[in-house]
Amino acid sequence: MASDTRDRILDALERLLLDVGLAQVTLEAVAAAAGVSKGGLLYHFPSKEALFASMVRRLGDRSDRQLADAVARGSSVSEIYLQYPDANSADEIALYRSMLAAMRSADGQHDEVQQAVGDVMRSWDDGLLSEIDDPVQAEIVRLVGDGIYLAALLGLPRADPNLHRRVVDRLLGTESAPDADAT
Structure with a gap:
């Protein structure tokens, strides 16, 4: 209760x-x-700070569960991090709303809240580093994924799906050789 x-x-x-x-x-x-x-x-x-920090920690728990569920279904952390969020998923919408609220709460005046937001934003780092040997490449993937998620939160236009797929493939080193006829 x-x-x-x-x-x-x-x-x-x-x-x-x-x-x-x-x-x-x-x-x-x-x-x-x-x-x-x-x-x-x-x-x-x-306190108000404890309230805000708890909201952000709950967001982190939700995010961690989402990651664990996706990995259990066979997805890689990198692929998950670079995908467009599913706007039709109730869980994804709840996570969006929580992330946007958390970002609005991070005003720089509450150390515990700032720390909690930072922890959530970097929570998938270990998973990315376990898949990607090069820490610089892992950080590039994280930054691109953060940009994709932020653009979705702000309602910015999505990139062309084919171009997005090519970006992901290049970042993860899974792109196929260019078609000789496409030049």
Whole structure:
């Protein structure tokens, strides 16, 4: 039951961050949106910083589960990291919303929140480094993947799917030799 209340509070925080922005988020507003008293909110999260950091850590847990599920289905970490997010997946939409809310919460004033956002953003590094021997190449893959995800979060136009596939293949060294007739 406590877990349900915690999730309800964190969901309310995410909604407020997305709907009204960081400047309008107060403990009172979060409590009201979650349908709990301010004392009930403080029981679960003793400070605003703890509340925000918990939201970001939950995002990290969701991201880790998504990665583990995809790897269990036979995907590589690199392929997953470089794919366009599936806008039709409820889990992916929830992850998007959580990531966008987390980014809106990282205002530079809360060290614990900044650290949690940084941890989430770098959480897949070990998986990339386990697949890619060259740490520079692994970092390039991470940066490109971050750009793809950020563009999706911002609703920017997607690259042509064929071009995207060619970029991924080149980054991962899986591209086939150019067709002699295509020159």
